[in-house]
Amino acid sequence: MICRDVVELMTDYLEGTLSPADLARFEDHIAGCGGCRAYLEQMRKTLEITGRIARAEPVSASLERELTAAFRNWHSKRDGSL
Amino acid sequence: MPARNYPGAGVTERLHEPELQALRSGDEQAFQSLVARLHGPMLRLVMGHVRDRDIAEDVVQESWLTVLKNLDRFEERSTLKTWILGIALNIARSRRRKESRVLTFSSLWHFGDREQRGPTVDQSRFDATGTWKAIPDSWSNVPESRLLSQETMQRVREAVDTLPPMQREVLVLRDVAGMDSEEVCGMLGISAENQRVRLHRARTAVRRMLEEYLR
Numbered sequence: 001m002i003c004r005d006v007v008e009l010m011t012d013y014l015e016g017t018l019s020p021a022d023l024a025r026f027e028d029h030i031a032g033c034g035g036c037r038a039y040l041e042q043m044r045k046t047l048e049i050t051g052r053i054a055r056a057e058p059v060s061a062s063l064e065r066e067l068t069a070a071f072r073n074w075h076s077k078r079d080g081s082l
Numbered sequence: 083m084p085a086r087n088y089p090g091a092g093v094t095e096r097l098h099e100p101e102l103q104a105l106r107s108g109d110e111q112a113f114q115s116l117v118a119r120l121h122g123p124m125l126r127l128v129m130g131h132v133r134d135r136d137i138a139e140d141v142v143q144e145s146w147l148t149v150l151k152n153l154d155r156f157e158e159r160s161t162l163k164t165w166i167l168g169i170a171l172n173i174a175r176s177r178r179r180k181e182s183r184v185l186t187f188s189s190l191w192h193f194g195d196r197e198q199r200g201p202t203v204d205q206s207r208f209d210a211t212g213t214w215k216a217i218p219d220s221w222s223n224v225p226e227s228r229l230l231s232q233e234t235m236q237r238v239r240e241a242v243d244t245l246p247p248m249q250r251e252v253l254v255l256r257d258v259a260g261m262d263s264e265e266v267c268g269m270l271g272i273s274a275e276n277q278r279v280r281l282h283r284a285r286t287a288v289r290r291m292l293e294e295y296l297r
Contacts, residue, residue, distance in 0.1 A: 003214050004203075008202060010286075012282075015263065035214035036214075038219065038220050041222065042289055042293065043289055049229065049234060051258065053258060054259075058121070059118055063142070063143060064117065067143065071113045072110065078154065
């Protein structure tokens, strides 16, 4: 395997969907290639950062108010109909 | 008729997700915490389909109202989270269709998804034998305070919002909302292979942006 091909298999590798033969060749290459190791590390960090982008987005006070009112309303109607 | 969820009659109920039980019993706090937990993923899912954040918030609101309207009919063929995100996705898509009749620029959003082939790394970075000319930067030297800074997060959000729609949907559901690949394939009606191709292209696009940004 060469670097140019290895980078295109990164997602398959991280997803665990490489065939046993490809997995062996992939890991063999990575073990001896600092460039592809650095690239794999970049991919992992990218996933880690992407996994956090939703955290710092609070629900606005007005949206929370409206949704809570809608929930209350839904539940009181539902109670009445049961 | 399924057994109704009378308080105290839980034994006759089949096993529900605890969160669903809480919603059906009118637990406001459970509702608010679910809204808070899914807000980020919902916004990201919706943002690329609509013009701006105000409309996105509007779609999120409409999604929750739809959730409430249908909550009693929800049959738990998927998890509650998957079901809710699916509703948001449908509303966002239909909003985009409506808007694209009026707004010419939105037709641009349909481009790009055809671009599902070809290398995801600039070929000039490899020599004739396909080996790196220069080794990619190691990010282990980048301090965490920078890597996980608000500015980095904002850059990544922007990069995600500008991905082609099909790639963005897969990336948001997998990497932002944390769904597994089977659930995502089911929700989007795509094959596992197709899902992986989109995910790969989306992740590498975000990586590329980060590489530039962190250089």
